[in-house]
Amino acid sequence: MKRILVFTALLTVSSLLKAQTVVYTSNGNEMMSELSFKKERDIIKKKFSKIFNKEMFVGTKIKKTERRNDSIIHFISFDVKDKKSKKSKMESLLGKEFSNFKFKDITGKEISLESLKGKPTLINFWFTKCPPCIDEMPHLNKLKKKYNNSMNFISMTYENKDAVNKFLSKKEFNFKHIVDVKEFTDKLEIESFPLNVFLDENLKIKVLESGLPYQRVNGKMVIKSADSFEDIIKTLNIK
Template sequence: MIKKVLMISTLLLLFMVGITQATDSESNEEKINLQQGMKMSADVSKQAPEFSLRTLEGNEVKLSDYKGKKVIINFWATWCPPCKAEMPAMQKLYERVNGQFDLLAINIDPKNDVAGFVNDNRITFPVLLDESGKINESYSILSVPTTFLVDEKGIIVKKHIGAMTLDQMEEFISY
């Protein structure tokens, strides 16, 4: 009887050790995946993730096309009231910087009437469509609008979450 109890106890102990090790290896896998994901995210002082997106006109635009230039990247959506509110200020900023900075607006909801919004608001800077959501993901966008300032080397210098006024945008691009 004692032998049976010892044998069952030993088997239970081995079973529990096996489960614990399996759980730990899954946790380690999850940690590795999270760490790799963090490497891909768009953090200040890190290289801006490369992308290739289409404009409303169907032209391909890559971030690497802007190497050697300062770039403002704004993530936005047509359903987002703060995004819509800041777009006229973005247009004014684009006109004021007059080539000192390039501005790319990445729309995260291209199934909506983005062209109509752009036309109604007389937006002249490039509006790119993130059809798959992959660029939104690679930049770790949790809320729109979110704006990045990228330097000539492709390094993210600043990040701002939320809408900005024209004065705030001008302050944002000064560094």
């Protein structure tokens, strides 16, 4: 199964708002004209095609649309994949209970879907050589520290225990780790990483997000915060 690095890029090029103009933004402050948006999409496509030495495909996700004065504003992100997008199995499960499971975590403690009931849950699907997965870890750790008593924080990977332990000896990732679950990720047809699955307290899938969004800072693409994930968490009936 192909492992696809999902890159979610924030749009940070400004343009003046004009009457009845359609603009694109990541945060409601910095705007991009349609022409600038298309140029940015082409830049991202070329950059990642070069990195992975094959043609990459750029998909645009419109998260919401607003009207402000005389402008139509699309809040968007880019997903970069190595094949054309199609509706995933996980997307078809939105609003339904997450697939049942019973595994042991990396410490040998049993974790089942039923054991998560009663609290909202964030399940992060990742692997050790996925740069966007690694980039978002410090921000996920902050969320875990802040909401640890109110939520479950679980990670799942198809990689084995040795590979994950070696990674964790160098990088901090403070979720409960479930490893060696290739059969489970294949069953769910998870091919894009990272994938963050937000469950409500009744184990229903409420939101699917790829990686935390990137922003261009001093010519580099970096993750600045986990604000978008925290906004999701606040809708999950945290107690």
